[in-house]
Structure formats: C-alpha cells, structure tokens
Amino acid sequence: MKASGSRDADPPRGVEVAVSLVLRVGVVLSAAIICLGLALLVARGIISNEIRIDAAIPYPRDLGALLAGILALDPASVMSLGLVVLIATPFTRVAVSIVAFALERDWRYVVVTALVLTILIAGIIMGKAAD
Amino acid sequence: MIAVSFVAGAAGSLLGLGGGIIVVPVMTLFLHIDFRTAAGASIIAVIATSSGSAAAYVRDRLANIKVGMLLEILTALGAVSGALLAGRLAGPLLFVVFSLVLMYSLVPTGRKIVSELRGRTTAHKKGDAVAQDRLALAMGLEGAYFDPSLGRVVEYRLRRVPLGAAIMYFAGLASGLLGIGSGAFKVLAMDNVMGMPIKSSTATSNFMIGVTAAASAGIYFSRGDIDPFVAAPVALGVLAGSLFGARILPRIAGVGIRIAFFAVIAVIAAQMLLHGLGGGR
Numbered sequence: 001m002k003a004s005g006s007r008d009a010d011p012p013r014g015v016e017v018a019v020s021l022v023l024r025v026g027v028v029l030s031a032a033i034i035c036l037g038l039a040l041l042v043a044r045g046i047i048s049n050e051i052r053i054d055a056a057i058p059y060p061r062d063l064g065a066l067l068a069g070i071l072a073l074d075p076a077s078v079m080s081l082g083l084v085v086l087i088a089t090p091f092t093r094v095a096v097s098i099v100a101f102a103l104e105r106d107w108r109y110v111v112v113t114a115l116v117l118t119i120l121i122a123g124i125i126m127g128k129a130a131d
Numbered sequence: 132m133i134a135v136s137f138v139a140g141a142a143g144s145l146l147g148l149g150g151g152i153i154v155v156p157v158m159t160l161f162l163h164i165d166f167r168t169a170a171g172a173s174i175i176a177v178i179a180t181s182s183g184s185a186a187a188y189v190r191d192r193l194a195n196i197k198v199g200m201l202l203e204i205l206t207a208l209g210a211v212s213g214a215l216l217a218g219r220l221a222g223p224l225l226f227v228v229f230s231l232v233l234m235y236s237l238v239p240t241g242r243k244i245v246s247e248l249r250g251r252t253t254a255h256k257k258g259d260a261v262a263q264d265r266l267a268l269a270m271g272l273e274g275a276y277f278d279p280s281l282g283r284v285v286e287y288r289l290r291r292v293p294l295g296a297a298i299m300y301f302a303g304l305a306s307g308l309l310g311i312g313s314g315a316f317k318v319l320a321m322d323n324v325m326g327m328p329i330k331s332s333t334a335t336s337n338f339m340i341g342v343t344a345a346a347s348a349g350i351y352f353s354r355g356d357i358d359p360f361v362a363a364p365v366a367l368g369v370l371a372g373s374l375f376g377a378r379i380l381p382r383i384a385g386v387g388i389r390i391a392f393f394a395v396i397a398v399i400a401a402q403m404l405l406h407g408l409g410g411g412r
Contacts, residue, residue, distance in 0.1 A: 016189050019196060023186035023341075027179065031370055034363045079359035083175055086366060087352060089182050090345035097200065108270060109200060116203045120346050123211035127350030 015100040022096050026089030030082045037079030044075060091120055141372035154365060164361060170310025171356035174348045176369040177312040181341030183373035185334075193334035195274040198289065198321070202299045206317070206343040209303020214347035216308060227407035234400045240323065240393050247386040266292040276331060280382060287328055295325040307347040312340040315396055329389055 066084070069077025094117045101109040154176050158169040188194035267273070267289040275286040289295075302316035314336045321332035351357055 015196060016192070020186045020190040023182045023189070027182045027186065027370060030179075031367060034367055037359070037363060038367075076359050079363040080357070083357060083359060083362055083366065084352070086175060086178050086182070087345055087348045090178060090341040093182075094203075094342060097196075109197060112200050112204065112270075116200060116207055116342065119204065119207040119211060120342070120349075123207070123214070123346050124349040124353070126211065126215060128353055 014104060015097060018096050018100040019093055022093045023089060026085060026092060030086040030089065033082035033085060034079055037075050037077075037082060040073060040078055041075035091117070094120065137368045137372040137375075141376040154369070158361070158365075167356045168358050168361055171351045171358065172362040172365045173310040174344050174351055175357060175362045176365045177306075177310075177344040178341050178348060179366045179370040180373040181312065181337050181339075181344065183370045184376060185338040185341060187378075188334035188337060191334075192274070192276045193331055194338040195272070195327070195331055195335050196338065197270065198272050198274070198325075198327070199335045199338045201270055201272070201292075202296055202317075202320075203339050203342045205296050205299040206303035206306070206339055207346045209300040209305075210307040210343045210346035211303075211350075213304040213307020213309075214350040216304075227404060231400075231404075234397075234404075237393060237396055237400070240319075240389060240396075244386065244389050244393060247389070264290045264292055274327075274331060278330065285328055285331075287326070287331065289325045289327060291324050291326070295320040298324060303343050303346070306340075306343045307350075310347070310351070312344055314340050315392075315399065318392065329392075333388065333392075 063084075066077055066080055070081055094113055098110055098113045098117065101107075101113055154169070154173045158164040158172065164172075185194060189196060270292075272292065273286070273288045275284055277283070278285050298316060298320040302313040302320065305311065305313040305316065314333075317336035317339055318329075318332045321327040321335060322329050327335070348357070
C-alpha cells in the first residue's frame with residue numbers, strides 16, 4: 001500500500017476483512033443474547049404489555065453477579081451479558097487489528113493500534129480504581 | 132422506546148453520529164428516565180450504531196481504517212479522561228461551551244451546502260487538489276472508495292491532520308462526559324479540517340465511535356449505570372436502525388447528507404444551549 005497506483009482494483013485487504021468480520025459477529029452475537037434475555041423476561045411474566053422502565057428490578061452490576069445470574073438464567077443477567085458482548089466488540093476489533101496489521105508487516109499501524117488498546121484497558125483499570 | 136431507538140440508529144449511521152444525541156434527550160425529557168441511566172443506555176446505543184454500520188462501511192472502503200485507528204488514540208484518551216471527570220466538572224458550563232463550538236462549526240458546512248446547491252459539485256474533488264501534510268504522507272492516510280451515486284472511484288488526500296487530531300481529543304472528552312458518540316465533532320474534524328469527502332468522513336466517524344464509546348462504557352458499566360431493562364431494548368432498536376441507514380447511505384447524494392447534518396447539528400446546539408443555561412436540568 002505504499003505506492004498509490006491502482007489500489008482501487010485490489011480486493012479488500014486482510015485488515016478490512018478481519019475488522020468487518022469481528023464487528024459483524026460481535027453485533028449479531030450480542031443481539032441474539034439480548035433477544036434471548038428479552039424472551040426469558042416475557043416467559044417469566046415480568047413484563048406483560050410493555051417494558052416497565054421505572055420499576056426497580058434488580059440487575060447485576062459487576063461481572064461476578066453477572067455470572068451467577070446467567071447460570072440461574074436470570075433475564076436481566078442474560079441481557080447484561082449481551083450488553084457486555086457489545087462493549088467488548090470494539091475492544092476485540094482493536095485487538096484483532098493489531099494481529100492483522102502485524103501479518104501485513106505494517107509496523108506503523110501495529111504501534112498505533114497497540115497504543116489504542118493500551119488506552120482502552122488503562123481506562124477500565126483507572127475507572128475501577130476511581131470507583 | 133424501540134421505535135425512537137430505530138430512528139436514532141438510522142439517523143446516526145447516515146450522519147456519522149452515534150445516535151446518543153437523540154436517545155439521551157428523548158429518554159430524559161419524555162420517558163423521564165434518570166440521566167445517568169439514560170447516558171449508560173446511550174453509550175451502549177452508540178456502540179451498537181457504530182458496529183452495526185461500520186462492518187459494512189469498512190468492507191466497502193467508505194471508512195478509512197488507518198485514519199480511524201490513528202485518530203482513535205486521541206478520542207480514546209479523551210473518552211477516558213471525560214468518563215473519569217464526569218460529575219466533577221460544572222455540567223452546565225460544558226453544555227454551553229459545546230453548543231457554541233457546534234454553532235461556530237456550522238458556518239463552513241453551511242457555505243458548502245450553498246455552493247453545492249448552486250451546481251458546483253466539487254466537494255468530492257477537493258481531496259485530489261490538496262497537498263498532503265507530512266503526517267498524512269508518513270502514515271499513508273490517502274484513500275479511495277467507489278461512489279455509486281457518482282458512478283466513479285473517489286480518491287482523496289488529507290491535510291491538517293494534527294489539528295484534526297486535536298479536535299478528536301475534545302470529541303472523545305465530550306463523549307465520555309455526556310454519554311454521546313460525539314460523531315458530530317469527528318465528522319467536522321475530518322470533513323472541514325482534514326478535507327476528507329463527506330461520505331468517508333461519516334463512515335470513518337462511525338467506525339471510530341465504537342472505540343470511543345467502549346472506552347467510557349466499561350467505566351459506566353463498573354459504576355452500575357447500565358440498566359439492562361433500558362439499555363437492551365435501546366441497543367436492539369438502534370442496531371436495526373443503523374443497519375437500515377448503512378444500506379441506504381451509498382445511494383444518497385453528498386449534499387443531502389450535508390443538509391441533514393446541518394439541521395441535526397443546529398437542533399442539538401440549541402438543545403445543549405438551553406440545557407446549559409437552564410442549569411443542567
């Protein structure tokens with residue numbers, strides 16, 4: 001990709017295919033899990049006609065409670081899992097890009113992408129610490 | 132709520148916005164949802180919009196992933212500092228500042244709309260003419276995509292990358308603070324400052340927003356501000372909307388997007404100003 005030339009005729013590169021795939025899988029997986037959670041919610045009769053937004057139904061606030069809830073097939077926990085998958089999708093996308101750029105030997109972007117991932121992870125650690 | 136989310140998602144992916152800017156006001160003003168819960172759901176919606184539409188944009192090369200990755204360093208830094216600062220700064224002041232910045236930024240976009248409507252559809256050629264700056268050259272930021280509405284490949288080069296990157300930091304800051312994607316700032320930085328064609332700017336913005344939002348979403352989640360009963364339906368609605376938006380973007384003329392963008396920013400700016408002057412209520 002260093003030369004300009006007729007790059008337009010190239011098929012999509014590895015990075016583009018990998019990134020696109022990660023995003024698609026993450027979104028579909030997350031949506032499926034959220035739908036499952038909503039289905040469980042209906043099955044358990046927690047909602048009848050519409051979703052009760054203001055009702056204080058408890059939901060898991062950390063990963064430990066989340067895991068316990070999923071094992072118990074708690075609807076709120078299953079929906080939260082879908083949301084966690086959604087949050088994790090961009091993280092995965094960045095991580096996969098590092099590998100894809102490395103395979104293309106585009107070291108400039110391996111550094112750039114690794115830096116982005118570092119900032120993301122540091123943010124979560126700092127967020128937990130500040131909480 | 133799902134209907135509102137669908138519209139927000141479609142508008143979001145067309146305009147390069149996260150959709151949060153529509154979700155937050157509607158949820159807080161009409162559905163009377165607590166602001167923190169609304170912001171938490173919004174940040175989820177933002178990730179959904181970005182990922183749902185970016186998957187298609189990346190494959191079509193509308194989104195320039197090199198530009199996106201490089202600028203994400205700044206937006207991620209901004210988002211983390213914004214999420215950590217959230218609640219410690221005077222909110223109303225920030226709303227006022229952002230609304231003024233948005234209003235100011237409407238001026239060049241308005242000028243372009245006027246010149247495009249007069250028949251000078253040179254917008255897609257602007258990238259050809261500019262000299263790349265040193266950073267753009269070193270990082271290989273030039274790009275090309277096929278535009279079906281023009282029936283040809285559009286090639287472009289970028290300039291003023293450092294200034295664009297600086298704006299990206301503030302875009303990230305706004306995102307982390309307010310629970311929005313701040314795609315508006317991202318599009319402005321790429322379209323107006325760096326000279327990227329509008330379609331690539333919105334597509335690349337969508338691509339970047341997911342990472343910006345994920346940077347603060349982890350922090351929101353650990354605080355317990357992501358209520359699945361609100362966020363789950365919003366995420367589904369926005370996702371469906373963004374898939375719809377991504378499907379129709381390549382077929383719409385650039386000037387139409389710019390006019391819609393202009394209108395949405397004007398409304399947002401007014402909303403933010405009122406919100407800020409009203410003391411953040």
